[in-house]
Amino acid sequence: MDFLTLIQIFDSTIRLATPLLLACLAGLYSERAGIFDIGLEGKMLMSAFFSAAVAAVTGSVWLGLLAGIASSLLLAGLHGLASITFRGNQLISGVAINFLAAGMTVLIAQDWFQQGGRTPSLFGGARFEPIDWPFAEALSGVPVVGPIYSELLSGHSVLVYIAFLAVPATWWVLYRTRFGLRLRAVGENPAAVDTAGVSVVGLRYAAVAICGVLCGIAGAYLATALQAGFVKDMTAGRGFIALAALIFAKWRPWHAMWACLLFGLLQAVALRFQNIDLGGVVIPVQAMDALPYILTVVILAGFVGKAIPPKAGGEPYVKER
């Protein structure tokens, strides 16, 4: 395997890790505040559709992004209403949101565009274009550093950079700000937050809203940057992989990035090497495609060490009697 192939694999690793990373950080905010969210998938899917649809109709990818975020926020609000205000079961609410998104997107798409549940292909200003860093072209000839700069770092859409900048930003918010302290506290012991005179409900809604925005960006990235339009079920379980990465990362932002890159790498390898020949035994493409999902199962089965979730996670806050 030559150096350029390696660079290309890492390049697509970054592309494929981006939606995972955004969704993973989304889940991090929500779960650190004590609201489990298995509806990441649904929120991404909803946003993928609305961003593609609005971008297709208006020709502006930015309007598409806004529409995507708004639709994802709406579902996040629904989850908040069910699990914070009405103290319902957070898993059931998440499942409902996933089903709702899977069905609604195709239904509206078919009614709106009559293309079999997809949106028209996006082009020009209706897509996020790669951003070339200065001198990328000129430097590409320099050995080693050149390809890393021009191929690996340069030439991604703005959303990729946002996703990776969100990692240090999240770390900073979580560990260096008052909001972060309270957010982490409300996921561990909401009664401590309540008796300290801070609104548990307010904090949790804020966390769920941030989760909605990040899922919205993740969905928009899928439909308007990674691909050119919405197709049915295009999230393909990425929301769940993001959850696995979140557990793998033990709810910490930097670890989340590495976990998502690992999953991205597996997806990139599966794309690049469709059939691997190991001295007579050919590993079929389906097995390669299944790799990220197999890793998900392995992680969720707890083979990577004990992951201790936020202590109050999944529990609606009720003042005890």
Add this chain to the structure above:
Amino acid sequence: MTVPAIELKGISKSFGPVQANKNISISVAPGTIHGIIGENGAGKSTLMSILYGFYKADAGEIWINGEKTEIPDSQAAIAAGIGMVFQHFKLVENFTVLENIVLGAEDGGLLAPSLAKARKELEDLEEEYELFVDPDKRIDEIGVGMQQRVEILKALYRKAEILILDEPTGVLTPAEADQLFRILHRLKEEGKTIILITHKLREIMEATDTVSVMRRGEMTATVKTSETSPEQLAELMVGRKVLLRVDKAPAKPGKPILEIENLRVTDEAGVERVKGIDLTVRAGEIVGIAGVAGNGQSELLEVLGGMRPATGSIRLNGESLPLSGPGADGQARRARHIAHVPEDRQREGLIMEFHAWENVAFGYHRDPAYQRGIFMDNAALRADTERKIEKFDVRPADAWLAAKNFSGGNQQKIVVAREIERNPDLLLVGQPTRGVDIGAIEFIHKQIVALRDQGKAILLVSVELEEIFSLSDRIAVMFDGHIMGERLPHETDERELGLLMAGVAGEAA
């Protein structure tokens, strides 16, 4: 006359059909320690939670320092200078002491300046009140006594002038409790007003200036502590005369039932908790094991109850008892007529979400009396439960109520009823009256003595010296996995036992 620091006027509060507080009025003078005493479920905690804004009263007024104050939430209470130390601490366990103190009282959006300021102020507070804690230790690394200090510091950091403590000594060792009361006196000297909620008469008599008594949601009396007596308070609490000492005839010990030789227990972490003890319990006697929590008593009980493996030898009625492997579990122990009232009734004695009648079956669910073919005979089980509820005066007398909806005392009565009614040869009892109100304590003690008088052997483990003294016919003191000595209750006193509990060996027993 000085303006009262706190005045509550006509507070009422209901939870569904249960009226927890009925038209309660109370007035507390500034710079005093005011006790509120009452049985579990009398409404003490509810009243104080209203004052702290944790619950909202249905009716009534709160006056702080002579001004009518609305307290819709905890934030308002903090602003009014009220701090509360709850019975179950409200701390974030994986945060440091400093982070817990700052939480909710930060000075701005960024943490670093808040933490630096808090660290400095904490040093001053620690000096002033002699409340030393390491600000950088995580809460789950420090003991409960320290955690309680953190709660007090949290309140002081928020400039509390009025401090409410809800059952503060429930989780403390006697030494820690003494320390707490020294701190409270110190706070009082500094002019703070303190409200102490408790059901322990001794604490009221020792620490308070005035005391209010609550019974079934009503305030029955407010008196000066110096002008009352424990007997009078007990009567006001329960509504009838109460025996504070257990009335029992001298024991008539018979043949040895339980014989322990060189018992050793190593815990999950590989630490040896019981280091070779010998102990005999005879028929018709109560042997009490005294000691500060964590000196191997719990492990001893768990071994006997079949919850933990051990090495050495235990004989029951002269026959050896397996200490590990099959035959060493709770089921097998029960088959050998050992009944066990575990130390932590909420975790080991009951399933809190289950009905009372289901809880009565646990451990005995294979009893043929509860079977009908391959099915459980729930009707028979419920009838049996109702009989036990009546005999043990469990309130409310409702077999369908979930265990969690009974008060601590009544939960314990359910466990005690289940175990004693099996007529065991050996009864193991751990902390039988922890978090239990006076009326229920009296009742449970009587039941234990009655079992003894039927010629059964009883092994009691308790951290309450008072309980050890009043129940035991023989006292063994445990320290660091060893039995430091055995004493007869009428030949020893609290001072001597206290020394043994601290590991200071007396003359050979």
